Amino acid sequence: MARTELPVSIDLSHHINALSKSRHPSPLKDIIKYMAYDGMISFAGGLPHSSLFPFQTASIGVYPASTVLDPINPQAPEKLDIVNFSKAELDGQALSIATAMQYGSCAGDPSVIKWAADFTNIVFQPAYSDFEILLSGGNTDAWKKVVGLLSEQGDKILVEAHTYPSSQALWIPMGCEAVPVKVDSHGMRSDDMDAILTSWEANNPGVKKPHLLYIVPVGSNPTGSTMLAQRKKEIYDACVKHDVIICEDDPYFFLQYPEYDSGFAATPGSNASTPEEYLKSLAPSFLKYDFEGRVIRLDTFSKTLSPGNRLGYFVANPVFIERLLRATEVETQAPSGWSQLVVSNLLHNWGTNGYITWLANLRDQYRTRRDYMAIFSFVPPSAGMFIWARFYLTNSPRFLKIQDSGKSVDPEQEFLDYVWAELSKALVLLTPGSYYTPWQGKDKALTKTRGSEPGVGYFRLAFSMPTREEIYMGVNRMAKVLQDCWE
Amino acid sequence: MARTELPVSIDLSHHINALSKSRHPSPLKDIIKYMAYDGMISFAGGLPHSSLFPFQTASIGVYPASTVLDPINPQAPEKLDIVNFSKAELDGQALSIATAMQYGSCAGDPSVIKWAADFTNIVFQPAYSDFEILLSGGNTDAWKKVVGLLSEQGDKILVEAHTYPSSQALWIPMGCEAVPVKVDSHGMRSDDMDAILTSWEANNPGVKKPHLLYIVPVGSNPTGSTMLAQRKKEIYDACVKHDVIICEDDPYFFLQYPEYDSGFAATPGSNASTPEEYLKSLAPSFLKYDFEGRVIRLDTFSKTLSPGNRLGYFVANPVFIERLLRATEVETQAPSGWSQLVVSNLLHNWGTNGYITWLANLRDQYRTRRDYMAIFSFVPPSAGMFIWARFYLTNSPRFLKIQDSGKSVDPEQEFLDYVWAELSKALVLLTPGSYYTPWQGKDKALTKTRGSEPGVGYFRLAFSMPTREEIYMGVNRMAKVLQDCWE
CATH class of the missing domain: 3.40.640.10 (Type I PLP-dependent aspartate aminotransferase-like (Major domain))
Known part of the structure; x- marks a missing residue:
């Protein structure tokens, strides 16, 4: 190389x-290396015969490499690159159908x-x-x-x-x-x-x-x-x-x-x-x-x-x-x-x-x-498809009540589960931050026992799929639910 | 079901x-099940957006299902079935490109x-x-x-x-x-x-x-x-x-x-x-x-x-x-x-x-x-792509010499390795039968120690790839080498 x-x-x-x-x-x-010898007749391989594969031609129509799409209303370009695949090896072509199927x-x-x-x-x-x-x-x-x-x-x-x-x-x-x-x-x-x-x-x-x-x-x-x-x-x-x-x-x-x-x-x-x-x-x-x-x-x-x-x-x-x-x-x-x-x-x-x-x-x-969604985020991501949102739970009377009751084995998790359920009732879906907690064994499965920062929680928001309108609408729904949860 | x-x-x-x-x-x-709710805005998924996949159209040309090929000189039929794949789901079609690529x-x-x-x-x-x-x-x-x-x-x-x-x-x-x-x-x-x-x-x-x-x-x-x-x-x-x-x-x-x-x-x-x-x-x-x-x-x-x-x-x-x-x-x-x-x-x-x-x-x-190759086989296979040929080694003076010398840890294997090498020198390649021996641990790795039938050996011949002419020529080469090995 x-x-x-x-x-x-x-x-x-x-x-x-x-x-x-x-x-x-x-x-x-x-x-296999013996098979390549000149004049060798191989009864060894046991490959199916490529003339008996039904696939004879194939092609795909793809965006030209230089395509720039409209981010608000992405439409496929009118003119596509047509890439034809040859059945057998051809000079100047990449992989053939016969080789790819064997x-x-x-x-x-x-x-x-x-x-x-x-x-x-x-x-x-x-x-x-x-x-x-x-x-x-x-x-x-x-x-x-x-x-x-x-x-x-x-x-x-x-x-x-x-x-x-x-x-x-x-x-x-x-x-x-x-x-x-x-x-x-x-x-x-x-x-x-x-x-x-x-x-x-x-x-x-x-x-x-x-x-x-x-x-x-x-x-x-x-x-x-x-x-x-x-x-x-x-x-x-x-x-x-x-x-x-x-x-x-x-x-x-x-x-x-x-x-x-x-x-x-x-x-x-x-x-x-x-x-x-x-x-x-x-x-x-x-x-x-x-x-x-x-x-x-x-x-x-x-x-x-x-x-x-x-x-x-x-x-x-x-x-x-x-x-x-x-x-x-x-x-x-x-x-x-x-x-x-x-x-x-x-x-x-x-x-x-x-x-x-x-x-x-x-x-x-x-x-x-990302820029559409980052309007409400304080840590704009520098790569990828996600915003990692950090929430301060101790400002929420509801959280403090759960914590002070002494009845919850994991007050942070219980409160965050409640917030997630309220959000999905309001038709906006986030990924719970707990999914990303490193697994350190059963003894360290709670916020407290694993020594995680108390009174803090996370959600992950993906900006790769929704449209700009959906992002704005979803963020509005979030704002309402969060207001309720933090009173 | x-x-x-x-x-x-x-x-x-x-x-x-x-x-x-x-x-x-x-x-x-x-x-995922929450994502299907009516009106749900999902910030949870993290899927890349399918409008940003470059693949827009695709099609393959395949043999019609009823195609009968000439076994001696298989040629693709002139008329192919063209199967076009749609970008998005269409009524009456199977899988779409957008779904398959997500x-x-x-x-x-x-x-x-x-x-x-x-x-x-x-x-x-x-x-x-x-x-x-x-x-x-x-x-x-x-x-x-x-x-x-x-x-x-x-x-x-x-x-x-x-x-x-x-x-x-x-x-x-x-x-x-x-x-x-x-x-x-x-x-x-x-x-x-x-x-x-x-x-x-x-x-x-x-x-x-x-x-x-x-x-x-x-x-x-x-x-x-x-x-x-x-x-x-x-x-x-x-x-x-x-x-x-x-x-x-x-x-x-x-x-x-x-x-x-x-x-x-x-x-x-x-x-x-x-x-x-x-x-x-x-x-x-x-x-x-x-x-x-x-x-x-x-x-x-x-x-x-x-x-x-x-x-x-x-x-x-x-x-x-x-x-x-x-x-x-x-x-x-x-x-x-x-x-x-x-x-x-x-x-x-x-x-x-x-x-x-x-x-x-x-x-x-x-x-x-199979029928081309079965001309020399006594156990014509009833399915698959292979003939499993059984050889009686005790008819070979060369094998008996190896066995009687007492110097070989596995006379059957030594003789069969020799036959395989001679066959490949004569440009005909078989798969050694030893490849198919069930592994019962190191203590049972020899013909004798694993209790295999003494004086017997196997080769596997595949009939799926060679042409009729190659099969005839290969079988002729085999016959010569086997004659030599059995004197």
Whole structure:
């Protein structure tokens, strides 16, 4: 993957768990290299014959890469790019139908892998030379395989103080527990992480030290905060110091917004920038500081093209990629051939600069939606699709009554549940902040027992779906309900 | 799912393993039902906006369902069915692009689930009424989730005496081991399975009794044998007696062939039958006898449409389906939207009878290929894509020399490795039979120590890919090498 002036990854194989270590390559896959011999007649493969696949032609009509939509009333452009897929391989085309529909390498089609490797070099600029790419079925599949690679039953996993619930729903049944690290408006605090790990043995005698950090560093779900270059470097250095692997789950990387300016109404396309200027405006990935190969980056097309592709890729060191490939062989095989076919040919048609232009315009679209909603928020998100709203409960007589009655095991939660129910009765739906509480075991399941800040609660508001009118109407409904709840 | 005159499934939840038991529904998914309320403004979802997906139109050109191809020189028909996908939902159409590309139910799109439930009732006729459907990413993904549902570390798993290697590559790292059951030309022997389980405690004191049977009952990979109705009923009854769950991995169900008749050259289309006649010619699924809901059937479109779809579905009792859905939420999410879009619309376009006609013709195609290769085989396969060739080694002076030297830890394997290498030097590639040996632990890794039949070896030959000319040429090359190896 070029860039040979950079160091190669160090040996981090001691992080691999027992189950992953004991996987062997599938014997059937070994035979594949013999099939390529000139004149070989293979009775070995057992592939169905591609002439017997019913799919002969396919095409999609897509927005031109430079499309700028009206954020208030988005209408598809009249002229679409038509991308035709060929049945068999053609010069100058990406993946063909026949190849996409056949069993193939579990790593993914070479056309997609090569694109991802080139794109990674251009956009993320890893600080080591021998990184590799493996396709995934999106970041849910990818995170499942990272836990399957690194975590033993009962491990402690470092996470942000508010964390994505589906990611922990995976490992809670394994008896794992979260070690929440404090966050501020720049994301996870490196001083807190260093302090936790430095004093680990003293504070947790006999408990295995965490060696995996799960983080959504850009447009953190739910807090919306984004970790800038300096903080990322500090977190990375702390991970080197304490030998921690970073899993960078980064679906919102390309949706980084400029600071919210209430006097300035953003208009998509108005602040048009070159692809280079757009890329320069984005905070770097952890890969930029990763001179050892201890970052496993999870990239996905879910937020940039559409979730239904169920397609993404790992960027990691060759030892981790090889083990992840072994798991892929027996757990899923390669992602859908249709998804690979569509994405490979779309990116080939748009070209890399076209795709980056698409991303820049997409960022402007979601930024406009954020600006509509940010009218009532005090912490405008710098990336992603969410506003993380903090509420002070001690101003509410109703909350104080619940608290003072002494009858509630968790007064904060009881009051917030009531507020959520009142909001949905008034037909406005928020996501309860409690969904994002790191799971630290049953003993720490209450606001008090886990040591959360008393008298404070959170809701998450998504601005990706509603129209401007719906946002205004929804915010009005919220205002009324909140007034009632706080009297 | 209709058919209410049938019994409902019994409670089999004691088979679910500890990890699966402790999964909770994702809290985010709970909120979805509130979103459907009239007039609700949702700030909860966090879905990307579908107007910002670049995909606007799509279409595929497919063979008409009634296509009959020339088996010697398969050429695509001149007239294709064009299936257009609409952006938004349209009356009378299956899945739309906008829905397929958005996050959706992890169970899969209702259009595909409904099709699969109807098809299951028509073709497989389960003997209980409350079976349910869950989409999978093909049978690799599905088997992974079955093991994740039922098996604990170190469990013993019942398998055929020759078994599919990738299925055991999944659980070998979990410390599980195979309990091989004898097979004859009708597949797994029910008397042997009953004997193993009846004497389990006596022969394996203190070892947990197997409670999961993994089986490819039609066109067994590699042996090619097919289990007919009577044997399936016997195996099912033994599983009831011993409280065993059956995982029916059945990708070759629709490729069941009539007996091989060397005097009769099969021609696709020549024995055209109605969809009803074709279905009647097929041995039933285990579902037909499953009055308790103890069969987990794995269906896939990999062999009937193409592997690149990475799309299939589970048929199982509601308790198992619910737990498999919990795993799907955190491990993979729903299969690719493109795959669901294509398959849903194709089946909608062809109609159920059209699809069954397609399957009948496909069966005839592969049957013709089998007949080409069966010219040298003594056990013509009755389904699937493989011939399982048995070799008698004791006729070979070279084998006897290796055996008598006393220097080889496994003379059978050493000789078979030599034969395989000679064959590939002569440019004909077979799959070694050893790949299909059930893994019973390191102590039973040699022909002798695992008690395999001495002086016998196997190769698997696939007839799905080569042309008739390649088959004849390959068989000639084989004959020469085998002559040399047996002198």
